[in-house]
Amino acid sequence: MGKFPLREQSIVLIGFMGVGKTTIGKTVAKKLFRDFIDIDEKIEKRFEMPAKDIFRLYGEETFRKAEKDIISEICQQRLKVVSLGGGAFLQKEIQDICLNSSIIFYLDLSWERWKDRIELLMESRPVLQGKTMKEMKQLYEDRRPIYEQHHSRIDTDYHEIEEVADYIVESLKLAWDIYEPTS
Numbered sequence: 001m002g003k004f005p006l007r008e009q010s011i012v013l014i015g016f017m018g019v020g021k022t023t024i025g026k027t028v029a030k031k032l033f034r035d036f037i038d039i040d041e042k043i044e045k046r047f048e049m050p051a052k053d054i055f056r057l058y059g060e061e062t063f064r065k066a067e068k069d070i071i072s073e074i075c076q077q078r079l080k081v082v083s084l085g086g087g088a089f090l091q092k093e094i095q096d097i098c099l100n101s102s103i104i105f106y107l108d109l110s111w112e113r114w115k116d117r118i119e120l121l122m123e124s125r126p127v128l129q130g131k132t133m134k135e136m137k138q139l140y141e142d143r144r145p146i147y148e149q150h151h152s153r154i155d156t157d158y159h160e161i162e163e164v165a166d167y168i169v170e171s172l173k174l175a176w177d178i179y180e181p182t183s
């Protein structure tokens with residue numbers, strides 16, 4: 001896959017479920033006047049059902065296969081803002097595809113702050129369903145290493161959606177000016 005110039009490379013947001021990839025991604029896309037793509041939404045459209053029904057009817061493996069296929073397709077495009085699902089980076093192939101084509105921001109959130117969001121996530125996130133708090137903490141800890149592959153990590157604790165989006169846009173503009181000055 002040939003790389004686009006830095007200014008044209010898509011922006012990919014990664015991180016544990018519920019950290020704000022979808023919400024912040026939408027805001028970043030607006031600020032950069034780019035198209036926004038949410039991979040979970042694409043998968044749900046393809047199957048015409050929510051993720052939890054895909055997991056229940058077809059199994060996680062089918063969901064993960066669709067996730068990989070869609071990300072491979074999307075990462076060939078330029079000038080997008082893409083939010084991945086929280087488990088996408090479990091697949092090394094997805095990590096490689098994204099790292100080789102796009103600028104990756106890892107949105108991080110402490111366990112203490114993440115706990116405050118459980119109520120918002122429980123109903124729609126199949127991997128949380130039926131889990132105790134201890135099991136969810138374990139999942140959070142187990143998943144942390146998969147997000148190590150990124151270009152920039154952002155600690156989102158105590159930062160509003162707008163603030164994080166502004167930070168991403170500002171840091172991109174700085175990087176573009178340093179590595180690809182226009183004059």
Ligand SMILES: Nc1ncnc2c1ncn2[C@@H]1O[C@H](COP(=O)(O)OP(=O)(O)OP(=O)(O)O)[C@@H](O)[C@H]1O
Binds near residue numbers: 018085117120125160
């Ligand atoms: N910085 C923030 N401050 C407060 N609430 C936030 C913040 N970011 C996201 N939220 C809220 O947390 C919830 C989960 O956010 P969102 O759906 O964007 O997470 P996600 O990372 O896309 O999750 P998933 O991996 O499951 O797709 C939403 O209700 C959103 O409004």
Ligand SMILES: O=C(O)C1=C[C@@H](O)[C@@H](O)[C@H](O)C1
Binds near residue numbers: 051085087124
């Ligand atoms: O963390 C995960 O494994 C998931 C997160 C969501 O974004 C969805 O991709 C799906 O619910 C699985």
Ligand SMILES: [Mg+2]
Binds near residue numbers: 021023040083084085
């Ligand atoms: Mg999301």
